Each structure stands twice: as C-alpha cells, then as structure tokens.
Amino acid sequence: MTYLELGQAVRELRLQQKVSQQQMADHLAISRTTLNAFELGRSGDVGLRKVMKMLDYLGSEISLREKSPFPTFEELRDGR
Structure with missing residues (x-):
C-alpha cells in the first residue's frame, strides 16, 4: 500500500462513518x-503514531x- 492509498483508505473510512475532517482532527488533537x-x-x-491514532479512531488497524x-485477493480484485 502506498502513502497515497493509505490516506485514501482513511478518507473512505471517515466518510463511511459520516465523520467530518474537523470532528476527527479535534478528537485526535491534530x-x-x-x-x-x-x-x-x-x-x-x-508519522506512524498519528496514522495509528487515525485508524484506531475509525475502528481499524494496520496489520x-x-x-x-x-x-x-484485494490486489487481484483491484487489478494490480
């Protein structure tokens, strides 16, 4: 996963949960x-700590x- 893809994944999770950028930023103190x-x-x-905080806030994690x-399967599905 690239840096851009990680950012896009965070955005998609945030939008699915109907959380605004401002709400999330305020909660995470960024x-x-x-x-x-x-x-x-x-x-x-x-940094990695901020990314992990974002993912935790959205109920996800890095594995x-x-x-x-x-x-x-995901790579095949996405045509990579």
Whole structure:
C-alpha cells in the first residue's frame, strides 16, 4: 500500500462513518489541514503514531503479513 492509498483508505473510512475532517482532527488533537493533506497524499510529516491514532479512531488497524510472491485477493480484485 502506498502513502497515497493509505490516506485514501482513511478518507473512505471517515466518510463511511459520516465523520467530518474537523470532528476527527479535534478528537485526535491534530490540525484539519494535516488530516486533509494526509488524505490527499500531500503531507510527508504524518508519522506512524498519528496514522495509528487515525485508524484506531475509525475502528481499524494496520496489520503486517509476510511478503508473498502471490497477489492477495484485494490486489487481484483491484487489478494490480
């Protein structure tokens, strides 16, 4: 997953839950501008802790898996 894809995934989760950028930013004590830039893949200053806080707020998490030479179902579905 690229940085841009991660930001887009956070945005999709946020919109599915009908949470505004301002609500989420206020709850996480980050600026709305930072959240917006992250969702658009324009901010390189969002660290892993902030990303994990965003995902936790949205009820998701990052999971690691062993690298495989075979594509995942999601990669096949998305045509990657």
